[in-house]
Amino acid sequence: MSEAQAPVDGELYAARQKIYPREIDGRFQKLRVYAVFALLGIYYLLPWIRWGERQAVLFDLPARKFHIFSLTLWPQDFYFLTWLLIIAALALFFFTALAGRLFCGYACPQTVWTEAFVWIERWVEGSRTQQMKLARAPLSGAKILRKGTKYFLWLAFALWTGFTFVGYFTPIAELAGKIATFSTGPWETFWVLFYGGATYVNAGFMREQVCKYMCPYARFQSAMFDKDTLIITYDETRGEPRGARKKGTDHKAKGLGDCVDCTMCVQVCPTGIDIRKGLQYECIACAACIDACDEVMEKVGYPKGLIRYDTQHGLEGRPKQVLRPRTVVYGTLIALLIAGFAWTITHRNLVGVDVIRDRNTLFRELPDERIENVYNVKILNKDAAGHDFRISAAGLPGIEIDYTGPIVRVGPGAVQSVPVRIRIPEDALEGGADILVTIEATDQPNLAATGKARFIAPTD
């Protein structure tokens, strides 16, 4: 817990003090800006991309179909999502073991949206000093105007975020039309407001508190660290004893370390901590303190890197080890899972068949001494192109199939039900038996599937 937030006089609750992070420029800040633009760009633009007749990425819950460019996932394919989640979790463990909280600093939605909200805040209210001055200033027309503008822009941005989120589940162009005419359904309205509201509160007001108090990852990530994990760290041996000095002074002769105690590293920290106190769970590894300290070191003419990415072993002057049992195990597992995923998804059967018995009639005895059963054959075409299917039956001698055909057209990503009658000579049966119904695309014979059904006979 930072000093600013320590409870007073033994009280258990400490009110949050707003943090005004100082603006910083540097190589890591540039990387963060690129990451914010890339990730937000993908998030806001992706639902607007078209793929043929439909939206390229659409999680169509009512139709139970997830479209991701040329790929359509059906409920039967949802294990792919579980598979992806396992890969994502392992990747998080792998990168955490390797490079600490990289995800938190550069790619976590909380960090990314907070960064965007901070930019809006700076654009409207000015620098850190101007923001603090405005906060202390008495209520006035100018203050209301500035604060009001900021809250309005935050709200507009948050609602756009909520609208985009819902646009992944409802065709976004349709949704935009509905919003323009105030005709959205209750669930669409709820989710736009809910997601927009969550963005507004989390990125505008909660900010570092989400990382400190709500994020479970912050709590357990240190369990994945070892002495070879890359962390953002202050080189205590080099920096201490800290203290102010005049430029050009031989600080070593005065017994001082390289830290000039300017507190720039604390002022730029979005979570308000002092990295010089060691690794703290509040640190989201944004590297702003590295950029700030490097700038100071450059000004005073000392080598950069007093605060830097390093490992515990590196700080102790011992060799760094990237290949360790845990990184090798995580890396191998991820590689195997990705290879398995790629193979399975490219080799999955794009058609399926369900053979359902007509429950209204058990069987019919025909005048020509044959038994007839009626079924409903459901042809599922998961392919991005439509196909013509032929249906055949097998499993008993003399089996014959009758349906409106011989070709059944099934559109891309569609299901077609076909009533079929299957007839078998009475003397081929000794009671009921299992039969096989096969569907096969006429243009692509590898697109085929077989379903099993029970054929009911009088002695069954």
Ligand code: SF4
């Ligand atoms: S200590 Fe440094 S890296 Fe950690 S959150 Fe603060 S500024 Fe970012």
Ligand code: SF4
């Ligand atoms: S920015 Fe560098 S020199 Fe300044 S207080 Fe922090 S560690 Fe010391």
